[in-house]
Amino acid sequence: METDLRRVILDSTRHLLVRDGYMSLSMRKIARAIGYSATSIYLHFENKDALIHALIEEGMDQLLAALKDAEAEHPGDPVARLEAMCRRFVVFGLENREYYEIMFMLHPEFMERYPAEKYRRARRNLDVIAATLADGVAQGVFAVENVRVVASTIWSALHGAVSLLLARRVDIRIEQTAFIEAAIAQTLGGVLAPAAREAPETSPLL
Amino acid sequence: METDLRRVILDSTRHLLVRDGYMSLSMRKIARAIGYSATSIYLHFENKDALIHALIEEGMDQLLAALKDAEAEHPGDPVARLEAMCRRFVVFGLENREYYEIMFMLHPEFMERYPAEKYRRARRNLDVIAATLADGVAQGVFAVENVRVVASTIWSALHGAVSLLLARRVDIRIEQTAFIEAAIAQTLGGVLAPAAREAPETSPLL
DNA sequence: ATAATATACTTAACACTGTTAAGTAATACA
DNA sequence: TGTATTACTTAACAGTGTTAAGTATATTAT
Numbered sequence: 001m002e003t004d005l006r007r008v009i010l011d012s013t014r015h016l017l018v019r020d021g022y023m024s025l026s027m028r029k030i031a032r033a034i035g036y037s038a039t040s041i042y043l044h045f046e047n048k049d050a051l052i053h054a055l056i057e058e059g060m061d062q063l064l065a066a067l068k069d070a071e072a073e074h075p076g077d078p079v080a081r082l083e084a085m086c087r088r089f090v091v092f093g094l095e096n097r098e099y100y101e102i103m104f105m106l107h108p109e110f111m112e113r114y115p116a117e118k119y120r121r122a123r124r125n126l127d128v129i130a131a132t133l134a135d136g137v138a139q140g141v142f143a144v145e146n147v148r149v150v151a152s153t154i155w156s157a158l159h160g161a162v163s164l165l166l167a168r169r170v171d172i173r174i175e176q177t178a179f180i181e182a183a184i185a186q187t188l189g190g191v192l193a194p195a196a197r198e199a200p201e202t203s204p205l206l
Numbered sequence: 207m208e209t210d211l212r213r214v215i216l217d218s219t220r221h222l223l224v225r226d227g228y229m230s231l232s233m234r235k236i237a238r239a240i241g242y243s244a245t246s247i248y249l250h251f252e253n254k255d256a257l258i259h260a261l262i263e264e265g266m267d268q269l270l271a272a273l274k275d276a277e278a279e280h281p282g283d284p285v286a287r288l289e290a291m292c293r294r295f296v297v298f299g300l301e302n303r304e305y306y307e308i309m310f311m312l313h314p315e316f317m318e319r320y321p322a323e324k325y326r327r328a329r330r331n332l333d334v335i336a337a338t339l340a341d342g343v344a345q346g347v348f349a350v351e352n353v354r355v356v357a358s359t360i361w362s363a364l365h366g367a368v369s370l371l372l373a374r375r376v377d378i379r380i381e382q383t384a385f386i387e388a389a390i391a392q393t394l395g396g397v398l399a400p401a402a403r404e405a406p407e408t409s410p411l412l
Numbered sequence: 413a414t415a416a417t418a419t420a421c422t423t424a425a426c427a428c429t430g431t432t433a434a435g436t437a438a439t440a441c442a
Numbered sequence: 443t444g445t446a447t448t449a450c451t452t453a454a455c456a457g458t459g460t461t462a463a464g465t466a467t468a469t470t471a472t
Contacts (some may be wrong), residue, residue: 005420021315022332026458037422039460048459105313108373109227130353146388149380153389155368160366161359167314171329174355183359184353186396194400203275211449232429243451245431255428 006044008034014055015112017098022106049113052102056114059099060122066092067128078136079188085129086184087160093162094173105163125152133191143193157187212250214240220261225303228312255319258308262320265305266328272298273334285394285402286344291335292390293366299368311369330359339397349399356397363393 012033016025027048033039045051070084093100103122130151136142144150161183164170170179218239222231233254237244251257276290299306309328336357342348350356367389370376375383 021313023313023315027460028458040424041423042460043420101314104375105311107227107229107311108307109229111373111375117391126377146384148377149384149388150392152370152380152385153392156366156370156385156389157392158366159362159370160362160364163302163369164362164365167317169310169317170358171332171354174358176353178355179358179362182355183362186356186359186363187392189397190392190395233431241414245452246450247429249449 005036005040009041009044009051010038010054010058011051013051014098015082017055017102020099048091049110052110053114053118054108055099056103057118057121059103060118060125062096062099062130063089063103064125067125071128071132073203078132078139078143079192081132082129082136082154082191083184083188085132086154086187089155089158090162090180090184093159094165094192097166098164100166104159105166126155129154136191141193141196142191144191154191157190210240211240211246215247215250215257216260219257220304223308243349255316258312258316259320259324261305262309263300263324263327265309266324266331268302268305269295269298269309270331272332277334277338277376280405284338284345285347285398288335288342288348288360288397289390289394291338292360292393295361295364296368296386296390299365300371303372305353306368306372310365311372332361335360342397347399347402348397350397358395360393363389363396388405 009030013030014023016030016033020029023055027037027041030041041051045054066088067085070088071081073084074081093104126148130147133142133144133147133151133154137144137147161180165176170176215236219231219236222235222239226235233247234244236247247257251260272294273291276294277287279290282289299310332354336353339348339350339353339357339360343350343353367386371382371385376382
């Protein structure tokens with residue numbers, strides 16, 4: 001069946017990404033792995049970009065699910081909810097390197113080919129963060145001017161941490177968990193209202 | 207002369223990076239641009255990696271110079287100094303896209319080939335931030351546990367902002383300057399001591 | 413049952429990539 | 443003058459994404 005091979009290609013590509021990384025991923029290599037000729041892939045995906053884009057979409061959906069889990073875990077407490085979301089984001093990035101790299105670390109030129117419609121879908125991840133911020137502002141625990149802007153800066157701060165960890169660009173003398181905890185603490189500290197700013201309780205889950 | 211062509215190659219490569227981006231950079235393209243054969247480049251650089259690594263080093267030096275400028279601008283005030291450094295970092299990234307991309311946005315697999323000795327040199331940029339943090343802690347304006355860890359998280363937060371801006375991954379409905387100001391404000395807010403936190407936080411105009 | 417068509421794949425080829433081996437002028441030095 | 447060195451060249455290898463054209467097999471129409 002047509003869709004069967006499509007699924008096989010996606011899974012095989014993901015596995016190759018985990019094992020060998022994006023740079024050494026080639027259409028012929030995927031073909032060899034699935035036991036078909038390279039051109040067969042083009043019957044199921046327009047080109048290499050489209051194949052990667054499909055994987056990016058899968059990753060975005062998984063990330064969204066992780067954030068929604070955090071959302072459901074702390075329905076009444078925006079601070080705990082935001083912290084849980086930050087943690088889920090970092091854990092997702094570190095545990096799904098193959099997804100994270102193509103989702104957020106591919107070169108700008110490559111991403112400019114990413115269809116605008118899928119961009120919009122990816123933005124749902126931001127909306128979940130923004131909603132939590134808005135909730136916290138309403139309860140007076142967050143001091144945030146523009147919820148959408150700050151949701152973006154939170155995302156960008158976490159993305160900086162994850163991408164540097166994945167690229168092994170963090171000073172090796174710094175313990176990974178210490179770095180993560182500091183990054184999350186700093187991110188939360190940047191939005192907490194002065195009143196809600198004592199007891200910086202952290203519960204490491206790595 | 208030998209070193210002459212080496213310099214020509216570096217400059218030409220940088221220009222090609224600005225114009226066409228990293229993904230479309232090829233040895234043969236550089237060769238065409240300088241009017242020599244592609245193999246000539248291998249007389250001056252071991253391979254493509256080494257060529258890029260040389261450019262990365264140049265970029266690191268320029269970034270260090272920018273941070274040192276900020277340092278010299280505010281000798282007595284750690285808070286103003288840190289803010290100036292954050293700003294310089296972001297401006298450097300946005301104004302030197304060709305450097306920033308190869309310095310911090312190249313794929314992890316590529317950077318694993320970056321010589322450890324050059325890594326250490328690049329770390330000087332972090333030391334400048336850490337020194338400012340230490341100064342601020344001594345003056346009681348920064349609340350920071352581990353200066354080296356927090357210097358890293360500051361860097362990572364700023365890197366997240368710059369890399370997302372360069373990759374055009376920030377929601378287009380958000381103004382760039384608003385995003386940058388929010389990112390810097392959040393970064394500073396994460397390290398300021400509660401006492402020093404009143405004045406700048408109660409007058410947010412962005 | 414036979415002919416036409418559609419499906420799902422194949423091979424061959426094009427223009428590119430980084431890189432190496434071998435060859436060639438021109439210069440410097442003995 | 444003869445040798446060595448320097449600074450470059452061309453040709454080639456093994457790889458890349460992608461397209462055009464070809465081939466069996468299965469489905470459908472007459």
